[in-house]
Amino acid sequence: MVKNQIPHIFGRLLYGSRFHAIRQSRGQQGIGISAVVLYGQLTTGKHAKITSKVAPDRPAVVTELAIDTNKNRAEVISNSTNHWEKPMGTRFEISIIADYKRGKRFVYDYLQSTSIVNPHAQIIYKEPDGTDYTFERTSEILPRKSVEIKPHPYGVELGTLIKIAKNTKSRQLNSFLKTEFSSMGDRTTNATIKEAGLEKTLNPKNMTREQFLALHKAFKKVKIMAPSTDCLSPIGETLIKRSLKHETQEISPEFIITASRPSSVYSGNPFQVEVGLVYGGKLPKEEPVKIMRFANRVPLLYQQGGCVTTTAISSIDWRRYGLSQPSGKGIPTGPAIFLAHISSTQIPFTSESKEAIADVTEIENEVKLAFRECARKVQQHISKKVKRAKTREKFDLITRILPEIAKKSADMLNKPIPSLDKIITKIMDVVWIEDLIEYEKVSREPVQTTLIGNIPQEQKGGTITKSKIMIINYKRSPQKFNLYTIIPDDAVVGEVNPKPAKIANNYIKWCLDTIQPANKIDISFELAGLEKGDFDENDLYIENINPAFVIGADKWEGE
Structure with a gap:
């Protein structure tokens, strides 16, 4: 951060970086870091020290300051420059x-979250006893920068409306x-007026308070399009x-599922x-699930x-999805961790401490829908796994016993061993779908995805995810259907x-031959722009065939 902003950021309470800026941001009130400076000053009497460097070819600025509580202004004790090995940053x-x-x-x-x-x-x-922990980055790509937008009529307060007008x-x-x-x-404006x-x-600028009040009430009565989400x-x-x-x-979970609304x-x-x-792995089965809550990339550890x-999670009947929940309400019990991240231009916290998000109906509904989507995927995963295991056991038994019977029968009759394909097909009576995912490291620069950012020189290279799908018809009749991944x-x-x-944004569709x-039939596809493990399981769906006949895919419900 630049030198002239350091005293304001660290030495003034309520010096917000985003007042009246409609965009997603970690900070909102301008209290956090300056409150830390004040607390340290009151408890130890020592000054805060800030080192800041804005570019590799510039020296670092070192500022020692305290807060003048009478004036709510920084009291700069000293300013100097020195060499700092970091290319840029703030300490x-x-x-x-x-x-x-x-x-x-x-x-x-907090840091892990x-x-x-x-x-x-x-x-x-680094802990005081010398123990070091490093939480490594898992992406070299910076988050998309949020764009500031104009206020939306539904969210503007009366006082703000008057100020904007002036x-x-x-x-x-x-x-x-x-x-x-x-x-x-034009249409919305005319309807509002x-x-x-x-x-x-x-x-x-000449409107009265009563006119502003009428305009403010009109905003709520007129249907207005939702604001842009570039923010x-x-x-x-x-x-x-x-x-x-x-x-x-270390937990070795059975699987990890994500969903985005x-x-x-x-x-x-x-x-x-x-x-x-x-889900699964070494997570405790008899304890309540762990809930990790976040707002604008900041962990919420309390309340x-x-x-x-928590309200949204507790209102879902998790018994339908394999977790224990005696009354059908409340935090479920089982080997699971729930993560919820809410990003917004204005997080509706319950208090200034920003430790919990208020029960806003729209947010609660979206959290429910997102977790239900995850829960359905869990249910499908477990069901598919059990169904596949039973069918595999049956198949292994048939392919182990029938050849022995055929061989002995052929020896007794002094005839060649017959082909068992048709017999196995009659007994199995399913369409079997098997898949395999492999990763290939490539030396060329990886394909840039919709994530925005620059990849450092030392990170050049990438991974190609290769998926292979094999479909075997063990039915007695020819089968023709559509497959989605x-x-x-x-x-x-x-x-x-x-x-x-x-090929759509989030799926590939094949109209398979008979x-x-x-x-x-063998199917294969490649994906770029991902790291190894990002895509570790095919989520397959079928259409125009009875899903009860298929092992390894679920019914396609549409986009």
């Missing part, structure tokens, strides 16, 4: 009195609404899964919900019971064989 040093022993676990949990939702960051944590350059009410607010076109009982030519910077399903996989290696709006504020579910995320949104599709009927009894 903040403060001495405080705290019970580290009691809070030790929370510090570790932070690393999960900030996969682009490497975090090094500072506008528009001289007429209709142009004021179209230029100062998002989602206000008519609902408020005002004139289009009215100068907004949000979600993590993405692929990176959430990658981070969870990295941080749960489309952007939505509450009170004119855009928001988006992303969730993840870690879990008062958070909308779900792919990550941020993957780039490479070579596909046979030629697909459609498969004769005891015959098979």
Whole structure:
């Protein structure tokens, strides 16, 4: 950060970096870091020390400061420059009195959680006893930068509306609404003005409080399009899964599933919900599931019971999805970790401490839908696994016993051993789908995906994910159907064989040729732009065939 901003950022309370800026941001109130400086100053009497370097060819600026509580201004003790080996960045040093022993676990949990939702960051944590922890970055790609948008009529408060009007350059009410607010076109503007009982030519700077109040009420009564979601910077399903996989290696989970909801709006504020579910492995089976809550990439460690995320999870009947929940409500019990990340231009926290998100109906519904999607995937995974295991056992038994019977019968009759394909087909009576995923490291620069950022020189190279699918018809009659495989949104599709009927953002569709009894079809496709393990299981669906006949895929329910 630049030198002249350091005293304001660290030495002034309520010096917010995003006041009146409608975009996703970690900070909102301008209290956090300056409150730490003040707490250290009050408990130890020592000054804060900030080292900042803005470019590799510039010296680092070192500032020592305290807060003048009477004036709410920074008191700069010293300013100097020195050499710092880091190419750029900021270092903040403060001495405080705290019970580290009691809070030790929370510090570790906070940093570990932070690393999960900030996969682009490497975090090094050094404890007072000398123990070092490094939370490695799992992505070299920076998050998409959120774009500032104009306020939406549904979310603007009366006082803010009046302030915007006083500072506008528009001289007429209709142009004021179209230029100062998002989602206000001609039709919406005219409808709002008519609902408020005002004139289009009215100068907004000359409006009375009663007229502003009428306009504010009219906003709520007119249907206005949702605001743009460019102001949000979600993590993405692929990176959430990658981070969870990295941080749960010691647990060896059976599988990790993620889901992302489309952007939505509450009170004119855009928001988006992303969730993840870690299941199985060494997670305790008799304890309540662990819930990890995040808002704008910041962990929420306290007040879990008062958070909308917990409310949404508790309202789902998890017994349907294989978890224990005696009453059908409350936090379920089982070997699972639930992660929920909510990104928004305005997180509706329950208090200034920002430890829990308020029970906003729109947010609660989106969290429910996201976790239900994850739960369905869990259910499908377990069902598919059990069904495949039973069929495999039957197949192994048949292929082990029948050849022996055929051989002995042929020897007794002094005849050649007959082909058993048709007999096995009659006994199995299913369409069997088997898949295999492999990874190939390539030396060329990886394909850039929808994630935005620059890949460092030392990270040149990439991974090609290769998926092979084998379909065997063990039915007595020919089979013809459509096959779908779900792919990550941020993957780039490479070579596909046979030629697909459609490649969409998140799936590939094949209209398969007729498969004769005891015959098979091989399918393969390649994905670029992913790391090894990002795509580790084919999520397959079938259409135009009875799903009860198929092992290894579920019924396609449509886009």
